[in-house]
Amino acid sequence: MTMASNGADAEPRWLTDEEQRVWRAYLHATTLLEDHLDRQLQRDAGMPHVYYGLLVQLSQAPRRRMRMTELAKDAKITRSRLSHAIARLEKNGWVRREDCPSDRRGQNAVLTDEGFRVLEESAPGHVAAVRQAMFDRLGPEQVRQLGEIMRLMAEGLQPCDRDADLPWLR
Template sequence: MTTRWLTPEEQRAWRAYIAATHLLEDAIDRQLQQDAGMPHLYYSILANLSDVPDHRLRMTDLAEKSKITRSRLTYAVTRLEKDGLVRREGCPSDKRGSTAVLTDAGMATLERTAPGHVETVRAAVFDHLTPEQVGQLEEISTGIMRALEGDGTEAATREDVPWRRRSSSSSPCT
C-alpha cells in the first residue's frame, strides 16, 4: 500500500489543529484544577452524569459516553468516590455490573465550577469565531467523530477502526 502523505495545506491544518487542541486542553485543565481541584476528565465524568435521568449510568455506558476505556474510568471514579462526588452502586439486574451515581456534593461541585469552565471555553474558542465558523466547527468535529466511531454511515466498522473504544452491549440497571 502506498503512503498517502499530507499535502502542505493538510500538514499546516493538522499542525494547527494539534497545537490548538493541546493549548485548549491545557487551559481547561488549569481552570478546573484551580476552581475544582480536578482535571478536565473528572469534570467531564461529573457533567456526563448530570445530563442523564437520576444522574446515574452504568460504568460501561459512562466509559463510552466519556470516550475513555473502562479501566481509565474505574480509576477516575475511584478518585471521585474518595472525594464524595460520585458513588458506585451494584446493578440488581446484572451482578457483575455497577452504576456510577452523581452525589449531591458532585452536583454542587459542578454548579460551582461550571461558570468558570464555560467562560474558559468561551474565551478560548467561541469568542474568536463567527457564527458561521461555529457551525463549521461543529460540522468538522462531527465528521471526524463519526469517522472514528464508525457510526454506520461511514465505511469503517468497529472492527475496522483499531483505535475505537470498545464497549460491550449493556442493559440498564433496574
C-alpha cells in the same frame, strides 16, 4: 510525516503542504485547549478536565446514574482509568458506586448531591474558559463551519463496538 493508504500495497498519500499546516495547527490548538481547560478546572474546582466530563455525563443521565461500562464508553476511556477516576470522585464524596439491579456483575456510578453542587459551582468558570478560548475568537459563520467539520470528522471516526481495540473494552 503523516501517511494514509488505500491498501497494503498502495503508495502513501502524503499530506500536501497546506494539509500538513492545517494538521499541525489542529494538533497544537487541541493540545493547548485541553491544557487550558485542565488548568482552569484544577485551579477553580480541584479536578482534571476528564473528571469534570464524567460529572457532566452523570448529571445528564436519568436519575444521575450510569452503568460503569457505558460511562467508560461515552468518555472514551479504559475501564481501568474510569475505575481510578471514580475512586477519586468517591473519595471527594461526589460520586458513589452501587450494584446494578439488572446485572449482579455490573455497577452504576451515581452523582451525589455534593457532586452535583460542585458541578453547578464549577460550570460557570468552565464555560467562561471555553468561551474565551474558543468561541470569542470565532464569528457565527466560523462557529457553524467548525461544528459541521467536527460532526463530519466524528461521524467518520465513530468506532463500531465490534472493533477489538476500543478503550472501554480494555
